[in-house]
Amino acid sequence: QQPVQSPQAVILREGEDAVINCSSSKALYSVHWYRQKHGEAPVFLMILLKGGEQKGHEKISASFNEKKQQSSLYLTASQLSYSGTYFCGTRGIPNFVFGPGTRLSVLP
């Protein structure tokens, strides 16, 4: 089953912070985060595992609460290059599904 993401869209000014949330009704063993820029392929950002918090990319970090079946992506001091659509992804058995995406627009 597809995870749920919120918000659907965010508009920021350069330097502002944002949080993107991902949740699932099924048990999560890991959460992946990807970013896709318009017209391009999704790019892997980081993986969150059970019991772990990981900083993986620029000033972007994430947390994972397996009990609540939720993950959050934190973007601090956003840059213009952060603009794009962010997807969380989870491994099903045996497939891999993505949330609907959160569109982030960073304005100068």
Add this chain to the structure above:
Amino acid sequence: NAGVMQNPRHLVRRRGQEARLRCSPMKGHSHVYWYRQLPEEGLKFMVYLQKENIIDESGMPKERFSAEFPKEGPSILRIQQVVRGDSAAYFCASSPTGTNQNSPLHFGNGTRLTVT
């Protein structure tokens, strides 16, 4: 560079024709996933394959769509008798293992299919 290679990048077909989309996974990767993406929408899972096996095709339409990943050569997503609603970007992704939670997916640049 041994990234995921998809071809063609753009494909135009008339209604009723067949479309064949190819995906060569990264070197050493034996697991391939196909996704469909409509404009301004998310990545919809279609099928997951290992070499010579379809592991999960729960996201594939029952008719006209098929996929394979032969022992030699690329994975192929085949759409027969295309209709306008098939117009979309089709992405494939590969990973070295299927169930390892630590394995990210590596995406190709996609094939943009336009049905006229």
